[in-house]
Amino acid sequence: MLETRGLRVVGDRVLVDGVDLAVAAGETVGLVGESGSGKSLTARALVGLLPRGLRAEGSVEVGGAQIVGAAERLLRGVRGRRISLLMQDPFTMLNPLRTAGAHIAETLPGRTSRQEIARRLAEVGIDDPAVAGRHPFQLSGGMRQRVALAAALAGDPDLLVADEPTTALDATTQHEILALLRRVQEARGMGVLLITHDLRVAFAVCDRVAVMYAGRVVEQGPGAELAAAPAHPYTSGLLGALPSVERAMERLVGIPGAVPRADEVAGVCAFATRCDRVTAACTAARPPLRPIGRDRLTACVHDTAGPAGTARPPLPETALPTAPPVLRTAPPVLRTAPPAVCPAGPAGDEPLLRVEGLRKRYGAHTALGGVSLHVNPGETVGLVGESGSGKTTLARSVLGLLTPDGGRIRLTGLDVTDRAALGPRERARVHRLVQCVFQDPSTSLNPAMTVGAALAEATARAAPGDRIGVAELLELVGLPAAYAARRPKALSGGERQRVAIARALAVRPALLICDEPVASLDVSVQAHVLELLRGIGRDLGTGMLFITHDLAVVRQVAARTVVLLKGAVVEEGTTSAVLDAPAHDYTRRLVAAVR
Missing domain, CATH: 3.40.50.300 (P-loop containing nucleotide triphosphate hydrolases)
Structure with a gap:
C-alpha cells in the first residue's frame, strides 16, 4: 500500500x-x-x-x-x-x-x-x-x-x-x-x-x-x-518514562534534554547528546539502520537490546566525544522555596476545599447533579471520568468562572460559591487561594510577553509578604534564570508547561487545580512535569485537584481518586483501592480500557 x-x-x-x-x-x-x-x-x-x-x-x-x-x-x-x-x-x-x-x-x-x-x-x-x-x-x-x-x-x-x-x-x-x-x-x-x-x-x-x-x-x-x-537507547528511554497504571512509581524519570534539529545531527547518531552510553563510535558517522534479527532494525552501533525499563551497564567511556551541553530538566528538590501559606480557617478538621451537593444545568443537560468531594491541605485528589462527566464544570465552579445552580463550595472555611457576592478584598484573597494549570500552556501564556514579564505580572498579585522573585520561580520549576528573557514560542511544550506552573504558583496558592496538565505532552516530558507536580505537593504543601482521563497518571500523583459519571460521583477512595479493586461497573470499564 x-x-x-x-x-x-x-x-x-x-x-x-x-x-x-x-x-x-x-x-x-x-x-x-x-x-x-x-x-x-x-x-x-x-x-x-x-x-x-x-x-x-x-x-x-x-x-x-x-x-x-x-x-x-x-x-x-x-x-x-x-x-x-x-x-x-x-x-x-x-x-x-x-x-x-x-x-x-x-x-x-x-x-x-x-x-x-x-x-x-x-x-x-x-x-x-x-x-x-x-x-x-x-x-x-x-x-x-x-x-x-x-x-x-x-x-x-x-x-x-x-x-x-x-x-x-x-x-x-x-x-x-x-x-x-x-x-x-x-x-x-x-x-x-x-x-x-x-x-x-x-x-x-x-x-x-x-x-x-x-x-x-x-x-x-x-x-x-x-x-x-528495545534495541535503541532512545526507545528504552521512552518506555522507561511511561507511568505505570499498576503501581505508583517511586520516581518518574524522563529523557534529559530535547530533540535536536535533523540538520544539526546529520552525520552522527542523533541521540548522542542525550544518551548516557555514548562513545566515540556514535559520532564518527551516522549509524545506518541495521538488522539485528527477523524484522528488527536498529540505528544504534552497540548491542543494547534488553528488557524494557531495565538498567543496562554503561558502555566504555574511552575517547568520549565533545557534545553540546543539554538542559537537565529534572525538577530540583524544592528546599529553598517558601511554603504555601493557607489562610486561617475554622478550627478543627476543616478540609482545604469542601464541595457539597454542587448542581449545574445547561438547559435540559445536567452537568453536575449534586457532587460532593473534599481536598485536605497538601493532598492531591484525582478527578477522573469520560468527557461530559462534569469534571471541567466542577473545576470552573471552584475557580469562580461560573456560578453553580445549587450546593456550596468552601475554601479554607470561606464560602466561595458565588464570587459576585464577595467583597473586593475577599475576591482578591480567594484569587490568591486557588490557581489553575490548564492542558495547553499556550492558552495561559501571552505570546507577546517574555517569560520574565509574565511571571512578574503574576507575582505582583501576591500578598506583599509572599512575593517570589522571577529567578526563584524559574528555579522552582527546574528552568534556568536565563529563560526569563525568552518568549513562549522559543520554548518546547514541556518548558511552556513549566512556566505555566510557575505562573500559577506565583501567588503561593493553597489549592492548585490541574486540568489535564500533561495530556498533550510526550511521555518523556510528561514524566518530568508529573515529577515536578509531585514535588510541589510534597515539598510546598500545596493541595491539588488533579483532573485527568489517564488512569496511569492519576496512579502516580493522587492519594485519593473521585470518579464522575454524568455529573454524579459513582466511586471514591484511595487511588490504589479504586484502581485495584473498583466497586462500580463504570470504574471497572475505565480500568479495563487501559489494561
Whole structure:
C-alpha cells in the first residue's frame, strides 16, 4: 500500500532526513517519537499536503502512484481514494459551518443519498441518522472523531494515515475508536499508518512499530518485541518514562534534554547528546539502520537490546566525544522555596476545599447533579471520568468562572460559591487561594510577553509578604534564570508547561487545580512535569485537584481518586483501592480500557 525510500522534507533546512517505511494491505504500522521528531511532517508528505515553503524529496509510492513531485491534479485523484488522512483534532478536518453529512458527501464519488450517508455513519458506530444534520459543535469529542473518520473513509482508501487520532480522548472513547478502526480495517483490508506519541496505544494495536527521532527512523520491528526488549537507547528511554497504571512509581524519570534539529545531527547518531552510553563510535558517522534479527532494525552501533525499563551497564567511556551541553530538566528538590501559606480557617478538621451537593444545568443537560468531594491541605485528589462527566464544570465552579445552580463550595472555611457576592478584598484573597494549570500552556501564556514579564505580572498579585522573585520561580520549576528573557514560542511544550506552573504558583496558592496538565505532552516530558507536580505537593504543601482521563497518571500523583459519571460521583477512595479493586461497573470499564 505504501513504500517510502529516502524521504526527506526540506525547507530552509532539513526537517525529515531519509525515512524508509512500508505498509502492506491489512497491516497497521505505528510511527512513534517525541514532538519535533518529524512524525506529522512525514504524514503530510505522504499525502502531498506539506506547508508552504516545504518540499518532499526521495520517493513515496502509494498503490504504485508516485507522490513526490506529482502535480496537484494527480494528487487530488489519489487523496481520499488511495490514501486518506485522519488528524488529531477533528476541528482541523471538519468545517464548523457544514453538517456531518455534508463532510461525508463531499468525499463520496457521484451523487450521494441519505441512505449512503447513514450507512457510512453506521460503519463508524453512529446509528442515529439525525447526526448527519448536526454541525461539529453539536457533537461530543468522540462523536466528532467518528464523523472525521467516516469522512476520511468515505472515498474507500487503500491506506489511512491516522495522525494522533485518539490523543485528546478519554480512555474508554479512545478504546472504542481504536477498536472501531481495527474492525473497519479488517473488513476492508486497508493499510493503516498510526502516528502517535502514546507508546501504549502503538504497542497494543500495531503489527510493527517504527521509532522516529530527529527526522529519521532509529528503530523498527514488531510492536510486542520492541516493548519487551528495545534495541535503541532512545526507545528504552521512552518506555522507561511511561507511568505505570499498576503501581505508583517511586520516581518518574524522563529523557534529559530535547530533540535536536535533523540538520544539526546529520552525520552522527542523533541521540548522542542525550544518551548516557555514548562513545566515540556514535559520532564518527551516522549509524545506518541495521538488522539485528527477523524484522528488527536498529540505528544504534552497540548491542543494547534488553528488557524494557531495565538498567543496562554503561558502555566504555574511552575517547568520549565533545557534545553540546543539554538542559537537565529534572525538577530540583524544592528546599529553598517558601511554603504555601493557607489562610486561617475554622478550627478543627476543616478540609482545604469542601464541595457539597454542587448542581449545574445547561438547559435540559445536567452537568453536575449534586457532587460532593473534599481536598485536605497538601493532598492531591484525582478527578477522573469520560468527557461530559462534569469534571471541567466542577473545576470552573471552584475557580469562580461560573456560578453553580445549587450546593456550596468552601475554601479554607470561606464560602466561595458565588464570587459576585464577595467583597473586593475577599475576591482578591480567594484569587490568591486557588490557581489553575490548564492542558495547553499556550492558552495561559501571552505570546507577546517574555517569560520574565509574565511571571512578574503574576507575582505582583501576591500578598506583599509572599512575593517570589522571577529567578526563584524559574528555579522552582527546574528552568534556568536565563529563560526569563525568552518568549513562549522559543520554548518546547514541556518548558511552556513549566512556566505555566510557575505562573500559577506565583501567588503561593493553597489549592492548585490541574486540568489535564500533561495530556498533550510526550511521555518523556510528561514524566518530568508529573515529577515536578509531585514535588510541589510534597515539598510546598500545596493541595491539588488533579483532573485527568489517564488512569496511569492519576496512579502516580493522587492519594485519593473521585470518579464522575454524568455529573454524579459513582466511586471514591484511595487511588490504589479504586484502581485495584473498583466497586462500580463504570470504574471497572475505565480500568479495563487501559489494561
